[in-house]
Amino acid sequence: MEAGIVGLPNVGKSTLFNALTESKSAASENYPFCTIEPNEGVITVPDDRLDKITTYITPQKVIPAVVKLVDIAGIVKGASEGEGLGNKFLSHIRAVDAILQVVRCFEDPDVIHVSGQVDPMADIETIEMELMLADIESLQSAQQKAGKTARSGNKEAIERLAVIDKCLAHLESETPLRKLELTEPEEKCIRSFGLMTLKPLLYVANVSEDDVEGTSELATKVREYAAGVGAGFVAVCASIESELAEVPAEDRGEMLDAYGLKEPALNVLAREAYRTLGLQSYFTAGEKEVRAWTVPVGTAAPQAAGVIHTDFEKTFIRVNVFTLDDLVEHGSENEIKNAGKLRVEGKAYIVQDGDICHFLCN
Template identity: 70%
Template sequence: MEAGIVGLPNVGKSTLFNALTSSQSAQSENYPFCTIEPNEGIVSVPDPRLQRITKYIKPQKIIPAALKLVDIAGIVKGASDGEGLGNKFLTHIREVDAIVQVVRCFDDPDVIHVAGKVDPLADIDTIDTELMLADMQTLENAIGKAQRAARAGDKEAKVRLDAIEKCNAHLETEQPLRTLTLSDAEAKAISSFGLLTAKPILYVANVSENDLEGKDPLVTLVRDHADKAGAGIVCVSAKLESEIAELDPADRDEMLADVGLAEPALHHIARAIYKTLGLQSYFTAGEKEVRAWTIPVGATGPQAAGVIHSDFEKGFIRAEVYTLEDLETYGNEKDIRQAGKLRVEGKDYIVQDGDICHFLNKT
């Protein structure tokens, strides 16, 4: 699964992407449409639980979870009608699983805002409007075929038509589709459409270096909007994080201490994106490696095993599971087993975030 970073030109979107992916590419020029093709990067998801596990199980290596990010060129008003690079941008968004929208929450006369003033809610509205217009066009293109098939007695087409009509009605209220509840059958019927506003969203408030806690009134506006939309929000100074990312570890720690941060804000963003994508981690732990494996929330034991290897899902027999708290209490897996804390779970077990698992499979 992957997330796409979007925003108007000159809000700090590519600076943030480069910092997240430790990209050393040159900074883009201070004008719109500087990123023509979407850049992609893999980002580790910092997880303190990995270090806690390695206090008791000493591995040869530690492997964190990772996620894929796509830096999508800046969207402008009229994109759905072909303005700027138009539908090319919208196609890139259609291919990701979640949206990370960077909004500028600081003034800087040296960095031109495409709208001439800093107004994060207006920026959000611009992108929401373009994505909703694009969704309306997608639904309009699909409705005729669904109507004809439904009239011919196709039951699946009838479900699809109902879903299209519900989506259209919702969009006409100027609300994104992520705020619309569809039945599982309806959602499945239109899943191939790649509707943009149905994707989960995370807001990243790009703040000044003097407002790392996000106390500026502009941030408050974004925070209130995110709360009403049921979305997450993270505050970050993209410029500062970019500078921190370029430092050696020792200098990085010193700079973090100087600005009062326990860890880079990028770590918070990576974890927030992971959550926005509906993902969680379970762990495998042994002398060879301690590793975080990425699964969707709600994955079963066989599905979790299949992330390691598809044969593990097919041949799944059972999972042996314990928690990090068990490990910290008893010190090792042998004592966890002797204390009766090692659980044996079957095919219907829903793997929980943070489970430490061994999978037994048919060989």
């Protein structure tokens, strides 16, 4: 699964992406449409639980979870009608599983704004409207196809048409689909359409160096809006994070202290992106490695085992499970077992975030 970084031109998308992936590209210049083809990168998801596990189990290596990010070109008003190569850029958004929308929440006369003034709520409205218009176009096309098939009495087409009509009515009230209640069968009917306003959303407020916690009036408006629409929110100063990315890890502490940060804001962003994608981690721990494995929330044990190796899902027998708290209390897996805290779970078990698992397969 992957998340796409979107926003208007010159809001700091590529700066954030480069800092996250600790990369540089020609896309950091101060002009619109500097990103044409989407850049892709894989980032680690910081998780202090890995460090705590290695206090009790010493491995040869530690492997954290990762998440894939895609830096998508800036969207402008009229993108749904092809403005600014809009159709091409919108197709990139359709391909991702979640949207990270970067919103500019700082004033700087040296960094131009595509609309001439810094107004994060207007920026949010522009992008939301373009995505809704593009979704309407996609659904209207699907409506025509489903309608022809439905007239022949095809039951599946009739059901699909009903969901399409429901979604179109919602969008035409200028409300994104993520605020529409759909049943699981209804979602399945339209899953292949890549509807953008149905995707989970995280707002990333790009703030100034003197507002690292995002308490300014501009950032507060975005925070409150995000809470109202059920979206996530993270405040990040792209310029600070860009500098931090160029400093050796062992030397970052002093710079973080200077800005009053406990950790890079990009660590928080990585974890929130992971959560927005609906992902969680379980761990395996042994002498060879301590590793975080990524699964969607709600994954059953056999499917979780299949992430390690596809054969493990087919040959799954059971899983031994304990928690980090168990490990802290008892010190080892053997002692956890002796204390009667080692759980033995079967195929119906839903793996929980933070479970430490030992799968038994045939």
